[in-house]
Amino acid sequence: MAFEAPEGLLRIEDCLDAHGDVVLPPGVHLISLIERNIANVGDTVAYRYLDHGRSDGETTELTWTQLGVRLRAIGAQLQQITARGERVAILAPQGLEYIAGFFAAIKAGMIAVPLFAPELQGHAERLETALLDARPAVILTTTAAYAAVAEFLGTLQPERRPHVVCIDEIPDAAGETFQSVVIDADDVSHLQYTSGSTRPPVGIEITHRAVGTNLLQMILSIDLLDRNTHGVSWLPLYHDMGLSMIGFPAVYGGHSTLMSPTAFIRRPQRWIRALSDESRNSRVITAAPNFAYEWTAQRGLPAPGDDIDLSNVVLIIGSEPVSIGAITTFNKAFAPYGLPATAFKPSYGIAEATLFVSTIAPQEQAAATYFDREQLAAGRAVRVAADAVGAVAHVACGQIARSLQAAIVDPATAAELPDGSVGEIWLQGNNIGRGYWGLPEESRQTFGAELRTRLASGHTDGADPARPWLRTGDLGVYLDGELYVTGRMADLIVIAAGQHYPQDIEATVADASPIVRRGHVTAFAIPGTENSSEDTELVIIAERATGTGRSDPQPAVEAIRAAVSNRHGLSAADVKFVPAGAIPRTTSGKLARRACRAQYLAGELAG
Structure with missing residues (x-):
């Protein structure tokens, strides 16, 4: 799809080389893109937050110009109390203050560490692990969360006590002292802490080059080139998929509407209503794991007579092996409201690759393929009928993102495997993180893998033979040109x-x-x-x-x-x-x- 970029905004074609590969132009990164939006579409909405905590959807908005003012003010405050390259952790509730704090830390030359307020139940150990690992010089929070943050910090024994700053107490006028910072594409933008599903959380060093490359890969793969595409998300902003939902509007001056995960869980119909409101006027994209679509089909159906329009919705489903049951259940529940049969985009992503790795083609419909259980356990993907004894449903995650290499590898021999063979998914590309914070040996093992044997007709054409590979720890298989993710090695x-x-x-x-x-x-x-x-x-x-x-x-x-x-x-x-x-x-x-x-x-x- 071709599109016309408003004067001064980024043109996607300027980020592609002669071979169509993604190559960020010099000086292009999230902060420079935000500044372009301020200069050219400053009066338009950048981010909208639906606050269901005090009412059923009180809306607050930030235009690009207003966001720019907040970034300078918060950034100036950070520059007064810490130095370039220090870590700044965000321990704030979901909301516009969180977004401003995250981008401000990066703009000021620090490394952002998106985390969560201690009030998130059941995850104190993960928060403690991340804080003691990242050792932030500053913690950004809000006045509403300050007491909980201060109490939590009192239980830790850090080597140094970080400054605690309330984002919403910093006046706009503080931005007058902001000192501009030159950002290099290979500087670390933020530390993305893993979710801890198979191991203790570790911080992944995500560079500016990785962020920009991955956002462009997502836009190209999911066909988000129409600038009248907006986002709706309840995903937590400390999660890689949540960050992507505030990242892609920055690329071309769109906007995202956000709400809290709690607001979604309590009333999933809020998510549907927000999608519908955007769908009436533009294309709208959202993302969620399996359980969210299942939960919404159970508890989020519109009331009789509700005017819901989902005709322009794109649904990314990922973060675990994609469930055809979740897709089928949601489609059945919401097809009467105009949901297209091609709305679902089963996708594969991993935090070590910033996020996005693959998805199905824009006009393709998500469907299940059935493999023989015994053959799959033996490392072979053999198609069988859906009603065959031992048939196991798997959903294809489509084609690999542009400028990313993905090989299926025997983890014991580091040899590339042919199509139809199950192995570990290895990745190579500019969207790959730099390593694990403070863990050089583990970084070498995970991010520095050497592919010893390649197939003549495999999936490594264009790969740099001198460049290392990322071992994902995920098992997958290529079949008929599509990637299937079968599970985690650590969970077998x-x-x-x-x-x-x-x-x-x-x-x-x-x-x-x-x-x-x-x-x-x-x-x-x-x-x-x-x-x-x-x-x-x-x-x-x-x-x-x-x-x-x-x-x-x-x-x-x-x-x-x-x-x-x-x-x-x-x-x-x-x-x-x-x-x-x-x-x-x-x-x-x-x-x-x-x-x-x-x-x-x-x-x-x-x-």
């Missing part, structure tokens, strides 16, 4: 030399009994006991569905054991039901299988 359940994907077992459990809360099941392996003939044993933890708290779980336990045995050939050492909300999740909403396993082994999961 290995019992009696057989490999099993936890999400496959979890789906079986959810189908086995109506008292299982769908999307809230974890399966993992534990060391075998003295009475066991196996080195490892299977444990299944399931939350109870709504309204089943008084139901006898024993029939469900027996049904689950039988289903897992019949479908996977496994005997569950333990099947445990827990109350809704008991299974830990990451800050991005994914199942925290590692944390659940640790709680189980420690005897901390109440049944």
Whole structure:
């Protein structure tokens, strides 16, 4: 799709070389793009926040000009109390102050560390880990969150006590003393802390080049070239996908409408209403993981007579192996409101690559492909009919982003594998992060991989033979030109030399009994006991569905054991039901299988 850029704004074609690869022009980065927007479309809305905390959707807005004033004021305050290259952590509630604080830290020459206020329940340990790791010189918060931040910091023993600054107490006039900073494309923009689903959180060093490249890759892959495309998001701003939703409007002067994750969870219809409001006037893009679409289909249906228009909506679904059930359920619920059959864009992303890696073509419709379970466990993707015994549904994540190389590799030999073979996904490109903050050896192992053997007709044409590769830790396979993500290496359940994907077992459990809360099941392996003939044993933890708290779980336990045995050939050492909300999740909403396993082994999961 061609488009005309308003005078002075970035033109995407200026960021492509003669081969069509993404190459950022000198001096182009998020801050320079924001300054272009201020100069050329300053009176238009940049970010809008729907505050459902005090009312049902009180709206506040920032134009690009107003945002620029706030960035200078906050940046000037930061320059007075810390030095270039220091870390500035944002511990603030979702809102416009958070956005201003994040961009201001970068504009002032510091490294932003997007985190969250201590009031986020159940994630104090992750926050403590990140703060002690990043050692910020300054913490940006708001007056509303200040007391909680101060109390939390009092429980830590940092090497130095950071300054705590309330963003909303800094007057606009403070910007008069701001000192301009020259930003290099290879400077670190921010530290993106991982969600902690399979390991303790670590900070990924994301450079300005990586941010700019990845935003352009997303725009090109999802066909967001029409400047009348806007965003709607409830995703937390400390999450890589949440940051992308405030990043892409900066590229070409659009806007994003935001709300808090809590507002969405309590009433998912708010998300639908916000999408509809934008869809009437423009194309609108949003992004969310599986559970959000399932939850909205259950609890977010419009009331009778509501005028909802979803005809111009684009739905990115990612952050875990994409569920065809989530797509089908949402499509069925919202097709009557104009939702296009091609709205869903199953995508693959990883924080170490800034975010975006692949998605399906703009006019392609998301669909399931069925693979044979036994063959898949043996490392081969073999298509079978949907009703075949042992058929497992997988959703293609489409084509790799422009200027990014992605190979399927045998992790033991570092050899590229042919299409149809399951292996680890390795990546190479300018959107890859620089490494893990303060972890040189782990950075070398993850970001410095060497691909020892390439296929003559593989997927590494154009790759730089002298450049290292990123090991994602994700398993995937190429088939018919599309990438399928099959799971995480760290989550694989290995019992009696057989490999099993936890999400496959979890789906079986959810189908086995109506008292299982769908999307809230974890399966993992534990060391075998003295009475066991196996080195490892299977444990299944399931939350109870709504309204089943008084139901006898024993029939469900027996049904689950039988289903897992019949479908996977496994005997569950333990099947445990827990109350809704008991299974830990990451800050991005994914199942925290590692944390659940640790709680189980420690005897901390109440049944």
